[in-house]
Amino acid sequence: MTAERVAIVGAGLTGSLLACFLARRGLTVALYERRPDPRVGQPERGRSINLAISERGLDALRRIDLVDQVMADALPMKGRMIHPVEGPLDFQQYSASGARAINSISRGTLNNALLDAATQAPGVEVHFEHRLLELDSQGGRMVFETPAGKVEEHADVVLGADGAGSAVRGALLAEGILNEEVDFLDYGYKELSIPAVGGEFALDPGALHIWPRGTSMMIALPNPDRSFTCTLFWPAGSFDALSNEGLIERHFAKEYPDLLPLAPGLVDDYLHNPVGVLGTVHASPWQAHGRTALIGDAAHAIVPFYGQGANCAFEDVVELDRCLDDTAGSWARALPLFEHRRRENTEAIAEMALANFVEMRDKVASPVFRLGKRIEHALERALPGRYVSRYELVSFSTTPYAEVRQRVHRQHQFLAAAVLLGAGVVGAAARIARSERRVRDTGGRR
Known part of the structure; x- marks a missing residue:
């Protein structure tokens, strides 16, 4: 039986897209987000990590006629631009034809576009500043902390789309329903910025820029305002070693010499932007009682080095929608089927993302x-x-x-x-050639 009311905890990328898909099915959807509305006010500093939307994400957006609207400000990147410490830049195209591209878009821009679509969809209501405190996974009862105090809500189905630090997953863990393992990478990340120069891009906007340095690296992705968002991926603890302006400038002059002239705010960014953590989430099972489930990063967060975090989560939404079709709208059957179909695939991309980190960090300059x-x-x-x-x-x-x-x-x-x-074959040919030479040299005598 189709649920009358579906609660989605988390109004980020996955939750907002999921709300659009479920609204299309005629369901009543309540979307709960712990943060204030991100479309008003200033974005959180240093937490964007630009996204690279590729075919899996585009496929999800096409299914609800959002691809043109959402991707209007995206910038195509047809390859990697490698920045060595010394020597010329090296462009490495992604596809054999050189025509295919991944698309750079800021997380905030994409989230805002999806939120707009969700709030405009019939049957969707969005509640900001609602932090999940309690969850009864079997009864569908939720308690949220809000600026007005605690509120209690109920739903036929509760879907946790609230990211790697999922409160829904935490509640299922506390109930003893699931097990989780979070493999933190021994690396952190920090964002920097390269502004436009004279109203133009300071670097080639048609590439994802990489500064590979063996045990560390930096990447940069273009933005529509002609700036670049840079992200440092360094071993945990190494950020603290650069504690003042002089140390920062000397280090970057040595390791990233072409960056310093392009990033006048580098020291300020470095000193004030936070260091983020990276990890892979393994949880099992993803659902309970056929009415509470995890999706996207809440179920299987991965490291960002294949640019597939959002793409994989969007593909989750497509697969859940397909499972609802295949089970005639039965959540009790669709949720276990969703996990069965997706788990092997999410484990595969988690493994490939870790392997791609080594490739980007250590190998691309070889x-x-x-x-x-x-x-x-x-x-x-x-x-x-x-x-x-x-x-x-x-x-x-x-x-x-x-x-x-x-x-x-x-x-x-x-x-x-x-x-x-x-x-x-080459070895055999060489042996035959040597034998023939010996025969010629001896006048045909064996």
């Missing part, structure tokens, strides 16, 4: 890595549709993440076998 990418793109052009790189499958298709992992493993096995076979 001549061997660049050669490998050229070979990979050549294979994609020579074998269209048969050989497709992991990056293209993850970013430019909706192939399930678990299938991507399996397919890439098979492709790598094929390549390894081809290399061995080629080496064997």
Whole structure:
């Protein structure tokens, strides 16, 4: 039976998109957010981490006719621009054709657009400054702390879309319904900014910029106002070592020499922007009683190094909507089915995101890595549709993440076998050539 009232805890990206999908089904949706309305007032400093929306996210937006509106301010990035300590920049295109791009958009801009769509959807009500204090996962009873005091609410279904630090997940954990494991990465992040110069971009806006430094890195993504949002990813604790202006400027002059002239506010950003934490959330199960469930980062937060956090969460929304279709709107059947279909895929992208951190941090500046990418793109052009790189499958298709992992493993096995076979053929040819030379040199005598 279709629920009469659905509560979504968390009005971030996932919760707002989910509200739009459920409103389309004719459901009454109550969206609860602990923060004030982000569309008014100033955004929280240093907490944006620009998003890279790719095909999975775009697919979700297309399904509710929001892609053109939401992506109006997005900036396409067709590849990585590598910034070495010394030497020229190196552009590495993402796709074999060079035509495909991921799209830079600020988290705040995207969230505001989705919130606008949700508040305009029939049957959706949004409550800001509602922090979840209590949850009865079986009865659908919720208690929120608000500026006016505690309020009690009820719903037929409660969906936790409240991020990596989910209060809904915490309530299920307290009830003894689920187990969780949070694997914190031994790295933190801090944001910096590169402003526009004379009204123009200071760097190429068609690329995701990376400063790989082995054990650390910095990235920069373009914004519509022609600035860039930079994010430092450094080992935990290393931020504290740069405690004053002189230390900061000397370090950046040594490690990021091309950044200093472009970032006049670098020291202020560094000293005052917070250090964020990074981690992977593993929770099981994602649902209880067929009426309370987790979705997006609340169920399976991942590190941001494949640009798939929001894309994966949006794909969650599409899959939950599909499960409701496949179960004739029965939440009791749809929620377990959703977890069954998605868990393997979210575990796969969590693994690939960690692996991509190593690639971005350690490998992209390597001549061997660049050669490998050229070979990979050549294979994609020579074998269209048969050989497709992991990056293209993850970013430019909706192939399930678990299938991507399996397919890439098979492709790598094929390549390894081809290399061995080629080496064997070359070796045999060399032996034959040597034998023929010996025969010629001896006048045909054996």
